[in-house]
Amino acid sequence: MSRGSLFQRAPIPEAKFQKTEDVTKERDADGKKRINQYVVGELLGQGTFGRVKLCHDTVTGNRYAMKVFRKQQLMRKKDFQNEGPGRGMSVTTALSKVYNEIEMMESYSCHPRCVNLVEVLEHQDSQKIYVVMTLGEVGSLLTYDECEGTYTAPVPGEWIPASSQSTQCSSRSSTSRGRSLAIPEPIAKCFIKDALEGIAHLHEHGIVHRDIKPDNFFITTQGRVLLGDFTVASKVDEHGRVRGTEGTYSFMPPECCTPTDESQEYSGHDGRAADMWALGVTVWVVLFGSLPFQKANLKELFESIAECQYRIPPDAPVSPEGLHFIQAVLVKDATNRLTAKDALAHPWVSTADFSQLPAYIEAALKVKEERAKKAAEDASVSGSSSFTGILRP
Structure with a gap:
């Protein structure tokens, strides 16, 4: 969808945090x-x-x-x-x-x-x-395993009852039934809606995140998503544009992976559209547990992204609305990509039902506790220190 040439910033509310220069460091009686x-x-x-x-x-x-x-x-x-x-x-x-x-x-x-x-x-x-x-006490939306090249969800996908999975997959191939998603679709919709509200707020205030990915969405004990890690975030110009490339390669949009004609003056790219592309890749990862663009080297990866070469798994147990949302965001032409505001109005997002979140978060906290216990046991056996990270800066 096309955007206006001028970018209107919303008024910035007064900050509610404090800066402190008087810093005292000490230890309690128990050594903390x-x-x-x-x-x-x-x-x-x-x-x-x-x-x-x-x-x-x-x-x-x-x-x-x-x-x-x-x-x-x-x-x-x-x-x-x-x-x-x-x-x-x-x-x-x-x-x-x-x-x-x-x-x-x-x-x-x-x-x-x-x-x-x-x-x-x-x-x-x-x-x-x-x-x-x-x-975000529960941790990242998904955790990336660099050795395996895969993402791990807070709770295994089979958390959704089989009857619910069959309902979701009724419009898809029968071979998809019983196959687990990285995060069950009804839960994923809630998380993505929360994330979009955060992204829309940033864009309204003339800020783009520039590193949207599952690792930077943190879940609270109430089951709500917090968008975090603003290390490479930046303010946009009056046209919503930014210069240079930032972020994680696999989540970069086609316009950042396409060779630029040296004869033409570089004027930057739409930072909001780039955020939305990365959100689309995030939705893909959340639903399918893998990246849409995976190549042997960086050159091939950029070429694949630049040509928008992705293929939705034919047996993916995802609703037609979910597939339409992905295809409306992972669009090669940045001007035709859904904006954050448009995405919030999309039927897949607007119909998010938060009633199942408490049970999912309860299960996630239980899994987290079990993983932490196992990590502590492994560390005890090996004699090395270990920790279970729930936030990735």
């Missing part, structure tokens, strides 16, 4: 580290730029995620960004990306479908930055 009023707990995840830890606010009683960054290390990490034909490369440090994430989270302020800033603690002379954020 405390940063101001936050008692620091278990390690939740390890990212490229820093660690994510669970923390408990002793004033409010709330639990949050705390990202911990070492500034000296981040200053040594350089990132080279291609600015487009004739514009060369720009160089930024990892530290600048951390500050960018904070700035982006300031810009969109609080929203129930986004990870929100609670507090940034940074003493002028300190070598660390502590970023306190709202927490």
